[in-house]
Amino acid sequence: MENSKNLHRLSAAGLLISLGVIFGDIGTSPLYVFKAIVGDGAISAMVVLGGLSCVFWTLTLQTTIKYVIITLRADNKGEGGILSLYSLVKRRAKWLIFPAMVGGASLLADGMITPPITVSSAVEGLRAYNPQLPTVPIVMAIISLLFVFQRFGTSVVGKIFGPFMFIWFTMMGLLGFFNASLFPEIFKALNPYYAIDLLIHYPNSLYILGAIFLCTTGAESLYSDLGHCGRANIRISWIYVKICLVLNYFGQGAWLYQHQGAILDGKNPFYLIMPDWFLTYGIVIATIAAIIASQAMISGSFTLISEAVRLNIWPKVKINYPSNQKGQLYVPSINTILWLGCMLVVLVFQESKNMEAAYGLAINVTFVTTTILMTVYLYRKRVSRYLVALFASVYMVVELGFLMANASKISHGGWLTLLLSAIVLFVMMVWWWARKVKNSYLRFVDVEDYFPILSEITEDESIPRYASQLVYLTSANFRSEIESKIMYSILQKKPKRADVYWFVHVDVTDEPYTSEYKVDHLIPQKLIRIDFRLGFRVEQRISLLFRKVIEDMVKNNEVDITSRYVTLKKYNMVGDFRFVVLEKVVSRSNDLRFIDKMVIDVYNFLKRFSLSEEQGFGLDSSFVTIERVPLLIIGTKEINIKRV
Structure with missing residues (x-):
């Protein structure tokens, strides 16, 4: 049986498994982020440069600094996730159970939306060949097969998916670099001025901010799946992943900047930057990557429920351990619940552009609750009060700003996210409350x-x-x-x-x-x-x-x-x-x-x-x-x- 030291040991195999298990969600965000930012309006320089700048700094502040550098340090005997973080700080204040349950419920709800939007975004690329292609049955079949595959454990999943994800990130990086090199002026978007200018002066900046948030929705998975791959492997592999992501975003930005005034009309800039001869290969690779993208949230959900059962905020359910490797688990009941949730999302929204409105709201709530718990954790670790105050103030301002933007999506589909989160939270609250009532009469x-x-x-x-x-x-x-x-x-x-x-x-x-x-x-x-x-x-x-x-x-x-x-x-x-x-x-x-x-x-x-x-x-x-x-x-x- 592998111990904690072996788990966190940096290795080529660990890096490859990290690519397959951890980065699927955030790694497929280029499939839909810029399509959501531009929307149905005409392409403009302000939207392209400002959107690019926001995406880069969101990835840097939220994913790199908050999660990869800071939050990954808060591991509970090698395990990660919001409930593991709560286990580390629960003695400080009993009220912390509430943000922990809210964050956990939102994360589980997000696991029902991530597979539909990523798989739909990839499969819809086939409409370049057949605009009338019915994608819903294909998406439902692919997602169903993925959930069947879960019983074999994330170690098997990681070993199989890791090489595919390496190809995916390399492909994205090369495509982005090629397009950005043809228009190097696009790299001026690294200047945060363009992000600030967009948010202040653009008339519909709140909607765009909600779209920008989609670029970092997989950040919580880095922490939730800590027990599957280890801190060192996640941190090192993120360097390569972020470079490839940024290059692809800037490649899409370069293409869009040169087509100002045009309207996307349902087309996806991710596929538009591909050479015609490569489009078929690109769609196939994107579809495989989209399948893998769903894995990060699913495996994170298994870890979440395992912790919830231990904390007595979820009914006792059967938990299988497919291998002796630490962090490998499979929860049949949650696998079924997530599958049913995914099928509901696909049937309700049909297409990825309709899912964008529902996506992001749930995970945004998890981000906020993680910040609350992480602030208490840093204070408990006797980090300088000034640094703790800086961490809390910066991320609460940023994440509450994103939350306001995502809240504007409620009437456009965000209601389903809230409904799914509320159902999960209701179960957690009832189980926790009933246990308190029973314990009060125990003599x-x-x-x-x-x-x-x-x-x-x-x-x-x-x-x-x-x-x-x-x-x-x-x-x-x-x-x-x-x-x-x-x-x-x-x-x-x-x-x-x-x-x-x-x-x-x-x-x-x-x-x-x-x-x-x-x-x-x-x-x-x-x-x-x-x-x-x-x-x-x-x-x-x-x-x-x-x-x-x-x-x-x-x-x-x-x-x-x-x-x-x-x-x-x-x-x-x-x-x-x-x-x-x-x-x-x-x-x-x-x-x-x-x-x-x-x-x-x-x-x-x-x-x-x-x-x-x-x-x-x-x-x-x-x-x-x-x-x-x-x-x-x-x-x-x-x-x-x-x-x-």
Whole structure:
């Protein structure tokens, strides 16, 4: 299994995988950025030079400085993404969960829009040969195949896609360099004066600013996919990627500048700068690159949900690890949700020009929330207050300006982005809120107070033996306490006699691959507690882990698991094991506020689609008893009734 050092080691293979997994989204932005900037109006020098200048400085400020240089430093044991960043700063302030959830929801919604717009933009190049070509079925088929491919893992995806993306970026760079070299005057757009002039004097600058933002929409993927490729590989490969992107933008700008007064009329300047003999090859390569572009957001979404489950702001879902390589994961349920979202976007908007209005708004929200969390992180790391204030002020001004521009797109398609984000955020909020409600009614008792009765009940033959070894999963963090409902289950809800009682606690650590356990003999040979410390990337197969612990303890003569039944003991047979999982239920009592009742109702509905407790902990269902216990029992003080 690769460790963190191997993950972050700079290598040719790592650079190639980075090209295939990380830069697909931002790397295909030249397909639609300038088409969106120019729009349906006549080409003008102000739009071309100002647009180019804005694109260059947006890539520099947002992608290079904010994400590649600064944000990539905030890794959580090698993992990246907005929820990993939240994990690093959550102790500073509880309210940070809200920007984390908003940013995470927006990022997931963006994963439903990125594949349709990139694939559509590439496939529509075929209309140069057949203007009436129906592209929607082609786009839907390509995206569907991509989602089928996800189950093989991003390591396989990266190795296959990496070489294609190298060809893609090289092609873009050469095409851009060739066109820009024919009109070198275009490089004066590197001067930020032209960007400022456009934003101040152009009558529709707010709309253009929203189009310019599309050039950096893949920046968050660089951070989300940190665990897949490593910081060093991302930073070095970005140098080559940015050079190729800038050259292509300036090549398109050179062509547009020489065609002032013309109207694009649906044509794409990305294809217009290609020689006629190369157009077919260009469309094929662009289509492959567009397929790969979708990968960055999809793999980032898998990482996002993995973190959300660990933070208890998303229902427990099945997470597969296609390989032992760190950072490689596949979430079947999210794969299906993203596919359905992509199909909806394609069917609603049909063409890429209609998707441009919906694109960018969601990821812009993620940018803002990342800035908030990153500001807290930098302050926590004791970076100079002046530098932290400079970072926060610069990026909040820039990103809120982009947000205002993108907000103007709401009526033109941005409503779908907001709708998808709101649905995801609603699920996160309900899961988080319901857990808070349940935890507020969870009561713990001092386990030592029950030592005498537990010692006696094991010998009380008037109570039928429930199991030889009775195992309870507990959420109590300390060995001195236990949930009152566990004691209620043992002593009152059909008393359960056992030869040995076991309390098993699972602590998920910030380390990815921790696998440790500790044993406490609370009552020798009668009550034993086991604490597992498992990394957030370790599959929680408690049945197997518990069996391994028992084997070790038997070898060390710490416990006797021989059956106490006379006949079975005569033949030295091992006693039976029974796991009891308490499903804590909050009843709809009058003690709950109306809003809490509504949240619990929605939570119970969502729980139907999540993994059960025994599945989440990897327990064998044939040895598990599920007990529903009420967390909130209605009292009788307020009940008015008279005996007659």
